[in-house]
Amino acid sequence: MSTTVQYATFYLDKEYLGVDVLRVQEVLRKQVMTPIPMAPDDIAGLINLRGQIVTAIDLRRRLGMPCLEPDRDSMNVIVRGDEGPISLLVDDIGDVVEVPVDSLEPRPETMAGCAAAFLRGIHKLPNHLLGVLDVDRLSRGIEETGREGR
Amino acid sequence: MALPLDQDPEMLSDFLVEAWEQVEILDREFVALEEEPDNLERITTIFRVMHTLKGGAGFLGLEMMECLTHYAETLLSRMREGELAVTRDRSTVLLHTADACKSILQHLEKDSNEGPARYNDLMVRLKREAENQEAETARIETPAPAPAPVEAAASVRPSQNGRGELEDFQAMLLAAMDSEEIPGSAPDSPPPAATEVLAESAAPLPAPGAEISEDVSGGSQTCDSRIRVQVDLLDKLMNLVGELVLSRNQILQISAGLESSSLSSACQRINLVTSELQLHVMQTRMQPVSTLLNRFPRIIRDLCAQTGKEARFTMEGQDTGLDRTILEAVKDPLTHILRNSIDHGLEQPQVRTARGKSARGHIHIRAYHEGGQVTIEINDDGAGVNLERVREKAVSQGLVSAQEAQRMSERDALQLLFQPGFSTAATITNLSGRGVGMDVVRTSVEKIGGSVDLTTEPGKGTQVKLRLPLTLAIIPALLVSSNGQRYAIPQVNLQELVRLEGPEAQAGIEKIYGSEVYRLRGQLLPLLRLRSILGSAPETDEAVNIVVVNADGARFGLIVDGVCDTEEIVVKPLTRELKQLQLYAGATIMGDGTVALILDVAGLARTTKLNQEKVKDREKQDAASAAESSCQSLLLFRLSGSEQFAIPLTLLSRLEEFQANQVEMVRGEKVVQYRGRLLKLIDMAGHFGMMSDYGAETYRVLVFSYKDTDLGLIVEEILDVVDETLVMEPRSSSRGVMGTAVVAGKATTVVDLMQLVGDGYALV
Numbered sequence: 001m002s003t004t005v006q007y008a009t010f011y012l013d014k015e016y017l018g019v020d021v022l023r024v025q026e027v028l029r030k031q032v033m034t035p036i037p038m039a040p041d042d043i044a045g046l047i048n049l050r051g052q053i054v055t056a057i058d059l060r061r062r063l064g065m066p067c068l069e070p071d072r073d074s075m076n077v078i079v080r081g082d083e084g085p086i087s088l089l090v091d092d093i094g095d096v097v098e099v100p101v102d103s104l105e106p107r108p109e110t111m112a113g114c115a116a117a118f119l120r121g122i123h124k125l126p127n128h129l130l131g132v133l134d135v136d137r138l139s140r141g142i143e144e145t146g147r148e149g150r
Numbered sequence: 151m152a153l154p155l156d157q158d159p160e161m162l163s164d165f166l167v168e169a170w171e172q173v174e175i176l177d178r179e180f181v182a183l184e185e186e187p188d189n190l191e192r193i194t195t196i197f198r199v200m201h202t203l204k205g206g207a208g209f210l211g212l213e214m215m216e217c218l219t220h221y222a223e224t225l226l227s228r229m230r231e232g233e234l235a236v237t238r239d240r241s242t243v244l245l246h247t248a249d250a251c252k253s254i255l256q257h258l259e260k261d262s263n264e265g266p267a268r269y270n271d272l273m274v275r276l277k278r279e280a281e282n283q284e285a286e287t288a289r290i291e292t293p294a295p296a297p298a299p300v301e302a303a304a305s306v307r308p309s310q311n312g313r314g315e316l317e318d319f320q321a322m323l324l325a326a327m328d329s330e331e332i333p334g335s336a337p338d339s340p341p342p343a344a345t346e347v348l349a350e351s352a353a354p355l356p357a358p359g360a361e362i363s364e365d366v367s368g369g370s371q372t373c374d375s376r377i378r379v380q381v382d383l384l385d386k387l388m389n390l391v392g393e394l395v396l397s398r399n400q401i402l403q404i405s406a407g408l409e410s411s412s413l414s415s416a417c418q419r420i421n422l423v424t425s426e427l428q429l430h431v432m433q434t435r436m437q438p439v440s441t442l443l444n445r446f447p448r449i450i451r452d453l454c455a456q457t458g459k460e461a462r463f464t465m466e467g468q469d470t471g472l473d474r475t476i477l478e479a480v481k482d483p484l485t486h487i488l489r490n491s492i493d494h495g496l497e498q499p500q501v502r503t504a505r506g507k508s509a510r511g512h513i514h515i516r517a518y519h520e521g522g523q524v525t526i527e528i529n530d531d532g533a534g535v536n537l538e539r540v541r542e543k544a545v546s547q548g549l550v551s552a553q554e555a556q557r558m559s560e561r562d563a564l565q566l567l568f569q570p571g572f573s574t575a576a577t578i579t580n581l582s583g584r585g586v587g588m589d590v591v592r593t594s595v596e597k598i599g600g601s602v603d604l605t606t607e608p609g610k611g612t613q614v615k616l617r618l619p620l621t622l623a624i625i626p627a628l629l630v631s632s633n634g635q636r637y638a639i640p641q642v643n644l645q646e647l648v649r650l651e652g653p654e655a656q657a658g659i660e661k662i663y664g665s666e667v668y669r670l671r672g673q674l675l676p677l678l679r680l681r682s683i684l685g686s687a688p689e690t691d692e693a694v695n696i697v698v699v700n701a702d703g704a705r706f707g708l709i710v711d712g713v714c715d716t717e718e719i720v721v722k723p724l725t726r727e728l729k730q731l732q733l734y735a736g737a738t739i740m741g742d743g744t745v746a747l748i749l750d751v752a753g754l755a756r757t758t759k760l761n762q763e764k765v766k767d768r769e770k771q772d773a774a775s776a777a778e779s780s781c782q783s784l785l786l787f788r789l790s791g792s793e794q795f796a797i798p799l800t801l802l803s804r805l806e807e808f809q810a811n812q813v814e815m816v817r818g819e820k821v822v823q824y825r826g827r828l829l830k831l832i833d834m835a836g837h838f839g840m841m842s843d844y845g846a847e848t849y850r851v852l853v854f855s856y857k858d859t860d861l862g863l864i865v866e867e868i869l870d871v872v873d874e875t876l877v878m879e880p881r882s883s884s885r886g887v888m889g890t891a892v893v894a895g896k897a898t899t900v901v902d903l904m905q906l907v908g909d910g911y912a913l914v
């Protein structure tokens with residue numbers, strides 16, 4: 001029996017994505033956000049997570065997708081990055097899925113855009129594809145990772 | 151035994167705290183080692199501990215302890231190398247060493263000396279264990295065959311790579327044997343006494359000697375009054391207290407709105423307790439400045455030796471406490487400043503004597519609390535900074551132009567010292583002159599929220615002042631608002647607040663080359679609008695709030711929407727990505743739970759530096775040009791043709807019109823009778839080589855005074871009087887012209903009236 005890995009999944013526009021469940025600290029509804037003027041577009045702001053200040057990343061923008069409609073609220077997926085927790089803003093939360101480790105396939109070579117830089121690979125689930133995001137790269141930001149990805 | 155520690159009880163007590171802890175570790179580790187003799191890691195730990203003890207003992211001149219630990223270390227190093235196995239005997243001997251150390255420590259605590267005991271037999275045993283290698287297998291069954299003592303004594307030297315201290319020890323050991331236990335035995339004689347020692351050591355579990363029998367298990371008083379705490383733990387405590395402070399602020403806000411007296415009195419108590427708790431937790435992280443300053447006498451001594459100078463070093467306020475992170479951070483800057491003081495500041499002894507000073511220079515460091523900050527002053531009584539040389543150097547290094555350098559105020563010139571790459575040292579010494587200097591000092595001090603200031607008096611000396619925050623985690627800050635958001639400005643950067651209301655708000659802020667400035671008590675203060683820095687739309691408020699801040703030696707005014715309050719805030723770091731913006735020093739959580747960004751004032755200045763420098767440059771140019779005030783009233787007029795001319799209105803007395811028939815000719819010059827005197831009329835058009843066609847009925851004349859006489863300028867038409875900032879293009883070559891400028895949207899020649907009349911138009 002091959003070892004399995006669990007992913008916390010979420011939806012972003014039409015994409016179905018996931019991160020290693022062990023990196024997820026918690027999931028929160030909409031939080032009060034302090035905007036950061038002059039910050040990169042894909043940084044949504046700062047939130048107060050029980051006394052800890054957490055940078056919220058607008059995942060749609062970081063992955064080069066259109067913004068969420070203004071009347072819809074994002075969810076916060078708090079993940080542990082290498083500089084402490086960061087929050088990923090997503091549209092909706094999915095289930096935790098368990099898949100065999102070795103079923104991870106590399107992302108298609110032809111994939112363009114910023115998303116490619118943050119994608120570790122793809123799992124083929126019975127109904128759809130699950131893109132696995134790299135938390136470390138996400139937390140490090142577009143400047144460093146984006147370049148090598150393009 | 152004369153111990154240097156007699157002079158410094160502080161050092162001794164520090165050593166004791168540490169040594170007790172080390173000895174405890176030894177006890178623990180030895181026991182654990184017996185459980186698993188093959189664990190190399192344990193031996194390594196023990197070895198390290200022994201080494202630390204030896205170092206400390208050596209530093210304080212505790213000879214007995216140093217010898218003991220040295221011998222133990224030798225044995226341990228062989229065990230670690232795998233040359234010797236871990237046996238019960240060996241660990242016993244080592245344990246006895248630890249006990250001996252304890253007993254020495256107790257003596258030290260009681261009466262500041264190592265005590266009367268000499269641990270000769272223990273040392274010999276240690277040494278023999280270290281030597282004994284061949285007998286490895288044999289000794290498990292039987293006591294090891296004792297090597298001849300002579301051999302033992304003699305073999306110390308070759309086997310230890312000639313370590314001096316060991317030879318010393320050997321001599322001492324033998325001398326001790328000589329004097330106390332085996333009188334008459336020469337170092338190289340094989341006396342029975344030596345065999346006796348060996349016999350004892352060969353016993354499987356020798357009873358502790360008399361020397362170490364003194365209440366070893368008794369523990370120490372030092373341990374009871376002091377404990378060593380992990381810094382992490384203190385950091386965590388500090389963070390938690392920070393949280394508490396925030397929650398307290400929150401509760402206070404809520405209770406203020408509820409008007410419940412019992413609640414508010416409870417809140418009051420919480421308030422007090424929290425403040426006190428915060429204070430004490432902060433104190434746990436405090437260390438006296440002396441921990442840092444105590445390094446300096448030695449450094450100064452060495453520097454003086456290198457430079458051939460002489461210096462006396464005095465300190466004041468060594469007890470002033472400072473957060474350890476800050477102490478750590480100012481270590482290098484302070485050392486650098488001291489180097490500068492000696493290398494650049496102090497003169498050679500003979501120079502000093504010639505100048506009527508004492509041959510020995512004096513360096514004085516003073517630390518004190520001031521306004522919630524700690525100030526460290528470094529004073530020297532040297533030559534002071536030679537401002538002329540600073541200016542020259544700055545020019546030759548291309549940092550400023552020669553003109554700029556001349557116009558620079560003393561204060562500005564001193565700021566040059568903080569420019570990257572600047573150095574006044576004529577030659578590069580290994581002390582200073584490499585050009586990485588004061589700028590690094592400033593950068594590192596400002597990184598921790600402090601500031602550097604330098605004042606100097608030629609011939610008398612120099613003073614460098616470091617202002618440091620007490621702690622990094624909690625800082626007082628001013629909260630301001632911009633575009634609906636709150637921002638915190640650290641108090642250290644804050645100088646004053648200025649509020650302009652009503653007409654002042656519009657008129658007070660003047661523009662120069664698109665940059666806004668404000669005249670603050672006669673000095674131009676460059677202004678930055680927080681809204682525009684943060685990329686939001688400009689505000690349309692009647693009142694203007696200017697926060698005057700200082701960072702990087704530059705002072706500027708920050709225009710904000712509103713000024714809220716001062717508050718103690720807990721600084722939380724930002725992620726790397728956000729730090730790169732250079733606009734924010736961190737973030738904090740406000741009383742209401744929202745997050746506010748802390749502005750990085752130095753960063754703000756840097757990101758807008760270009761603008762500022764432009765303002766400065768222009769300011770200087772304008773000051774130099776004749777048009778001194780930035781804004782003045784100009785009379786615009788026309789001669790023949792469409793060209794526009796201007797004259798500062800203040801120079802003119804009146805504007806008159808004369809009928810053509812009033813104008814008479816005297817010796818080829820036009821005059822009119824005016825107020826009972828003759829008013830000479832100057833034909834300006836003629837002067838500028840234009841057609842003077844005054845066929846008109848009326849002459850328009852600008853009347854002005856020159857040397858008590860009225861003179862009149864004939865112009866074709868008076869156009870307007872405008873208030874304008876004169877921005878002069880370079881002086882024109884023609885006489886009587888101050889320059890050209892754009893006035894009221896038109897290229898205009900500004901007339902230099904005084905030069906014009908000086909050119910032969912004067913009556914007298």
